Amino acid sequence: MTEASKPSAGVKLPPIEKALFLGCVIPARLPFVEKSAKVVCKDLNINLRPMKGAACCPDPIGIRGVSERTWITLSTRNVTIAEDMKATDIMGLCSGCVLSLKHANHVMKHDAYMKAGVNESLAKVNRSFKGTVQTVRHFAHVLHEEVGLETVKALVKKPLVGLKVAVHYGCHFIRPSELHQLDDPFFPTKLDEIVRALGAESVEYTEKMLCCGTGVNMADPEIAVKMNQRKYKSIQQAGANCIMVVCPSCYQRLENAQRDVKKVFGETYEFPVLYLTDLLALAFGHKPDEISIKSHRPSPKALLASIGIE
Amino acid sequence: MASTIDFDFRNKLLKMHGALSLTYCYQCGTCSGGCPVAKETNGKYNPRRIIEKSLLGMKDKLIKDPVLWQCTLCDTCDESCPQKVELTEIFYVLKNLAVKEGFVPDAYKAQSTAVFDNGVAVPYMAPMIRARKELGLEQNLEENIVIPVQELQTLMEATGMKEIVDKFKAEKSAAAPAPKPSE
Ligand code: SF4
Ligand code: SF4
Secondary structure, eight states: OOTTTSOOTTOOOOOEEEEEEOOSHHHHHOHHHHHHHHHHHHHTTEEEEEOTTOOOOOOTTHHHHHOHHHHHHHHHHHHHHHHHTTOOEEEESSHHHHHHHHHHHHHHHHOHHHHHHHHHHHHTTTOOOOOOOOEEEEHHHHIIIIIOHHHHHHHOSSOOTTOEEEEOOOHHHHOSHHHHOSSOSSSOOHHHHHHHHTTOEEOOOTTTTOOOSHHHHTTOHHHHHHHHHHHHHHHHHTTOSEEEESOHHHHHHHHHHHHHHHHHHOOOOOOOEEEHHHHHHHHTTOOGGGGTGGGSSSOOHHHHHHTTOO | OOOOOOHHHHHHHHHSTTOGGGGGOOOOOHHHHHOHHHHHTTTSSOHHHHHHHHHHTOHHHHHSOGGGGOOOOOOHHHHHOTTOOOHHHHHHHHHHHHHHTTOOOHHHHHHHHHHHHHSSSSOOOHHHHHHHHHTTOOSSHHHHTOOOHHHHHHHHHHTTHHHHHHHHHHHHHHHSOOOOTTO
16 A cells, blocks of 8 residues: 555544445446445444355345345345354445345344244255344445544545535435434435535535436336436536435446436536545545546546546 | 226235235325326326225236336335325335236346346456456455355245246247257
8 A cells, every 4th residue: 555545544443343245236337336435444444244145135126026025035145144154233335235134134023924934935045034133234324323424534634625516315225214214214414414524515406315217217217317317407506516326226327327318308417426435535545546436437537636636 | 908996906915915004095195296206207107096096906907007117116105105105015015916917027027037047136247357356356256256046046936036037038038039940
């Protein structure tokens, strides 16, 4: 590690242990997001234990829509991997993965009928759900509840002054709110607080809570692209210069749909989409190259250069 | 499509895991008022109507209509329903029933098939494996991305997914032109 890329020395942090559930989209399509997450976790002293043999979460929209029973059985299987590692806390980087595993862990603990049925299937592969995992959380949740924003602020070496961020919460990061117990389902503030802690501005925009459209896109892309147009227009009107997400489905959708909106409506939007972990890494002093910022489309390079990050 | 009321279907639905909250609905329309898809389709997509049809047991109008799949699963309706009707839970129950009767969008078929065959929705492709190496993500990369497909398939067979995917595959090969015998 070069001197310049070394995170703030001198801040001593208590270690946090997590079983890392990576899911499929991030490692197989967006490895640069995995990279920024790992870089940031190292700085935050979050110890990540890989969950060997973990598979698809599976998708809480697609697979659950086809077979609820398969969905909960496969996500419970993922939870049992953490149990077998004697891990009590699972962390995910994707809102969909966290939803699937959190739902499974909750239902299996509270619904004896479901637990018996799912365990019967799991017995065929010599597994069983025991209920020893205490928390399943998204990285952003861990940041708030376990690391704390004061610590995050103390680690900032390069405040992101000049970034006007349109925060996109995405639906499943906070909803169902009864399950997540994280934030208000209509007026959330947690991610905005993180953005501000990094020195950037969180821009209020009308369509902040509008879905990225991934769900409807599976069945009807025409509706999805209209929703995307509405969202981008609102982001532009509010004067934001980038979008921040915490879910790989939202990430891919909000990057790709800028091309779709151009094709369908002839409107051009060029908002770089950044993951929460990218913003943290940059604010902690890591170089854009280290987290492969060139992999983002549209490219955030010019924007970052304009605030002195190169 | 005749709009017959099917009490058997209604009663069957009410007994299904996740669908009980149907009976709380008093048809206020709050769910449709906040629904982003209802907004984009000028009300052609309408969650209150799906709940109403479910209460009336209008089976064909529910499971044969592609509208069932237009929900983007944002959970806005569940969060705002004054009666705590679990709309999206009910939609999942309906979708699972529609799948059993063969009504399911292609993208869902493709995804289920991919998860059945590979154990993951998004398999690792060679360029991504290279990108991961360049980013220094793992030392024993090949070892870490081994997915226990066999184990997952056993579970998918036990939970009914195999049967469903087999049907998707059979449909697909019936629709595709027969391969030339010489190949
Ligand atoms: S908001 Fe709830 S009670 Fe009102 S119509 Fe929709 S489901 Fe029924
Ligand atoms: S979950 Fe579906 S029905 Fe409910 S508000 Fe969102 S898109 Fe509409």
